Amino acid sequence: MSAAADRPLAGKDVVVTGADGFIGSHLVERLLDEGARVRAFCVYNSNGSLGWLDGLPRERRAALDVRLGDIRDAGFVRAAVAGADVVFHLAALIAIPYSYQAPVSFVETNVVGTLNVLEAVRDGAAGLMINTSTSEVYGTPQTVPIREDHPLRGQSPYSASKIAADKMCEAYALSFGTPVRTLRPFNTFGPRQSARAVIPTILSQLLVGAEEVHLGSLSPRRDFTYVSDTVEGFVAMAASDLEPGATVHLGTGRAVSIGELFEACCRVTGSRAVARQDPQRVRPAGSEVEVLLSDPSLAAASLGWKPTVSLEDGLARVAAWLQGRVDPDRAALYHR
Numbered sequence: 001m002s003a004a005a006d007r008p009l010a011g012k013d014v015v016v017t018g019a020d021g022f023i024g025s026h027l028v029e030r031l032l033d034e035g036a037r038v039r040a041f042c043v044y045n046s047n048g049s050l051g052w053l054d055g056l057p058r059e060r061r062a063a064l065d066v067r068l069g070d071i072r073d074a075g076f077v078r079a080a081v082a083g084a085d086v087v088f089h090l091a092a093l094i095a096i097p098y099s100y101q102a103p104v105s106f107v108e109t110n111v112v113g114t115l116n117v118l119e120a121v122r123d124g125a126a127g128l129m130i131n132t133s134t135s136e137v138y139g140t141p142q143t144v145p146i147r148e149d150h151p152l153r154g155q156s157p158y159s160a161s162k163i164a165a166d167k168m169c170e171a172y173a174l175s176f177g178t179p180v181r182t183l184r185p186f187n188t189f190g191p192r193q194s195a196r197a198v199i200p201t202i203l204s205q206l207l208v209g210a211e212e213v214h215l216g217s218l219s220p221r222r223d224f225t226y227v228s229d230t231v232e233g234f235v236a237m238a239a240s241d242l243e244p245g246a247t248v249h250l251g252t253g254r255a256v257s258i259g260e261l262f263e264a265c266c267r268v269t270g271s272r273a274v275a276r277q278d279p280q281r282v283r284p285a286g287s288e289v290e291v292l293l294s295d296p297s298l299a300a301a302s303l304g305w306k307p308t309v310s311l312e313d314g315l316a317r318v319a320a321w322l323q324g325r326v327d328p329d330r331a332a333l334y335h336r
Contacts, residue, residue: 008239010035015081015126017041017071017117018090020051022192023132023185023230027088028053030231032063039065041080041091052192071113077120084126086238089117092132092162095196096283099158110161115168122178130237131169133184134162135223135249135292144255145295148184148247155287166247173245180244183237186251186294189314190227191321199224202262203319206271208328214278218259221291223251226309226317236303251294252307261311268315 014031018024019040031038042050050066069076071091081087093099093109114131121129138146139153154160172178189199198215205213233250242248256264262275282288299305309317 007034009086009235011037012085013037013039013083015039015041015084015087016090017080017087017113018092020049020053021090022052022190022194023188023227024088024090025052025192026190026227027090027231027234028064029056029060030235032060034235037065038063039067039080039084041067041069041071043091044068044070071116072108074116074119077113077116078123078125081117081120081126086128086130087117087121087126088130088132088234088238089114090132094134094158095194096136096156096158097196099156099161100284103157103161106157106161107164110158111164111168114165118168118172118178118180121180122172122176127179128238129169129178129180130234131166131180131182133166133182133247133249134159135184135186135251135294136289137163137166137184138289138292140288140290141292144291144293145253146249146293147295148249148298155289156283170245170247173243177244181237181240181242182245182247183233184247184249185230185233186223186225186249186292188225188227188230189318191318193227193318198258198261199265199315199318200322202265203269203315203322204326206265206269206273207319207322207326211273212276213262213273214276215258215262216278216282217288218262218275218277219257219290220288221255221257221293222261223253223255223292223294224261224311224314225250225252225307226314229307229309233299233303233305236305240303242302246302248299248302249294249296250299250305250307251296252311253294253296254311255291255293256311264312264315265319268312268319
C-alpha cells in the first residue's frame with residue numbers, strides 16, 4: 001500500500017468542529033499525525049480555553065489553526081470552514097439528562113448548528129462534510145443487531161435533535177447533492193470523556209475507594225467502542241468514495257448491560273464495591289433505550305473498518321488515565 005493510501009488526508013485542509021471535546025480532541029491529534037492542516041473550531045469562552053486541546057504539547061498546539069466561536073452563528077461557521085477540503089462536524093450538546101431540562105438549546109446547537117455547516121458546504125465553502133450522529137437515534141430497537149436502515153425513534157430531546165440533524169444532512173444530499181456523509185458511532189468511551197458518562201462515573205468512584213457506586217438502571221445494554229477506533233472510522237469515512245447522504249455506523253457487535261459493565265470495571269480496579277440504582281439517574285420510563293447493539297458489517301465492507309480495542313482493554317486504559325486525575329471530594333458527585 002502506498003504512503004498516500006496510508007495517509008489519505010495528508011496535506012489536506014481539515015476543519016474539526018467540537019475540536020475541544022472528547023472525541024474531537026482525539027480526532028485532532030490523529031489528523032495532525034496524518035499530516036493534515038487542522039483548523040480546530042472550539043466553542044468561544046471568555047478565558048480562551050481550548051478544552052482538552054489545552055493539554056497538547058506546545059508544538060502540537062502551535063500547529064493548529066484555532067477558531068473560537070459558536071456553531072449557531074452561520075456567518076462565523078462559514079468563515080471558519082472556508083477553503084477546507086473536509087469538515088468533520090462534531091460540535092453538539094450531548095448530555096441526555098440535560099436535554100430534558102433545556103431542549104431548545106439542543107435544537108439550536110445540534111439542528112441549527114448542523115444546518116449552518118450544511119449551508120456552507122452546499123455553497124462550496126468546503127469540499128466534504130462528515131456529520132456525526134449517535135446510536136441513540138435508533139431508540140429501543142425493533143430488531144437486533146441494528147443495521148443502518150433501522151427506523152429512527154426519538155426517545156429523548158437529545159436523540160430527537162440528532163435525528164433532525166441527520167435528516168437535514170439526508171435532505172441536503174438528496175435535494176442539492178451536497179457532499180455530506182453521516183457517521184454514526186455507538187457508545188464511544190476513552191480518556192477525556194465527561195465524568196458524567198457511565199464508564200468514567202463508575203471508574204472514578206471505584207478509584208477513590210467507594211464501597212457503593214450510584215448508577216441509573218443496570219439493565220440497559222450498550223455497544224461500547226474505544227475512542228481510537230471511533231477516530232479511525234472518521235478518517236476512513238472521509239477517505240471513502242461513498243455517495244452523498246450515505247450513513248455508516250461504528251460498533252463492535254457486542255453489547256453488555258450496565259450491571260455487567262460495572263462488574264468489568266470492578267475487575268479492572270480490583271474493587272469489591274456494589275452498584276446502587278439512583279433514581280436521579282434513571283431516565284423517564286418511555287425514554288429509556290433498552291439495548292443498542294450494532295451490526296458492524298457495513299463499516300467493514302465500505303470503510304475497511306473494524307474495532308481493534310476490546311472493552312476490557314479499553315477500560316484498563318481509561319482507569320490508568322484516570323489515576324491521579326480524580327478529585328476524591330468530587331468523585332461522589334459524578335453520578336448526579
